[in-house]
Amino acid sequence: MNTEVQTKLVSLYDIDYQRWLHQTTAQLRSHDFDNLDLENLVEEIESLGRRDQRAISSYLTRLCEHLLKLKYWDSERERCFRSWILEISNFRLEIELxxxxxxSLKPFLHENFLPCYQRARKNMLKVIPSDLVPEEPNFTLEQALDEDWLPWQPKSFT
Structure with a gap:
């Protein structure tokens, strides 16, 4: 690869990311592989996988937080129940998508269930007494992801 072209592309990546994306896409479509900024292209492809892993971890942590709210935050439960179950549904849907x-991220989801639960618990301990919230989850990942399962429901909810 021409050093001048490589320097130009690396600079373009640093200066105008969107233009770099457009140019790189055009080069790939036209099979102009000799002028690709491979170093940054490889880095971007690797970051796509990390982005999905971070998203799954974030959604799973937030899902666990809301399940814990529903189960243990008595003083807010009646008032917030409907918004919490909507959030729970949204987090489940995002993970599903x-x-x-x-x-292939399913094993990652299973491996990170406990760490995500523990982060959620840590956050919830700011508003719920620690003796109420167990250190280990009292629900499974499968239950957490099950659209029909909730750890608590009001008697009048149908």
């Missing part, structure tokens, strides 16, 4: 596009 990521897994639909990348089923």
């Amino acid at each position: 990521i897994l639909k596009d990348s089923p």
Whole structure:
């Protein structure tokens, strides 16, 4: 690869990311592989996988937080129940969509359930007494992802 072209592309990546993306896409489509900024292209492709992993971890942590709120935050439960179950549904859906596009992330989801639960617990301990919230989850990952499962429901909810 021409050093001048490589320097130009690396500079373009640093100066105008969107223009770099457009140019790189055009080069790939036209099979202009000799002028690709491979170093940054490889880095961007690697970051795509990390982005999905971070998203799954974030959604799973937030899902666990809301399940804990529903189960243990008595003083806010009646008032917030409907918004919490909507959030729970949204987090489940986001996880499902990521897994639909990348089923190979299922093992990552399983491996990170406990760390995500523990982060959620740590956050919830700011508003719920620590003796109420167990250190280990009292629900499974499968339950957390099950659209029909909730750790608590009001008697009048149908």
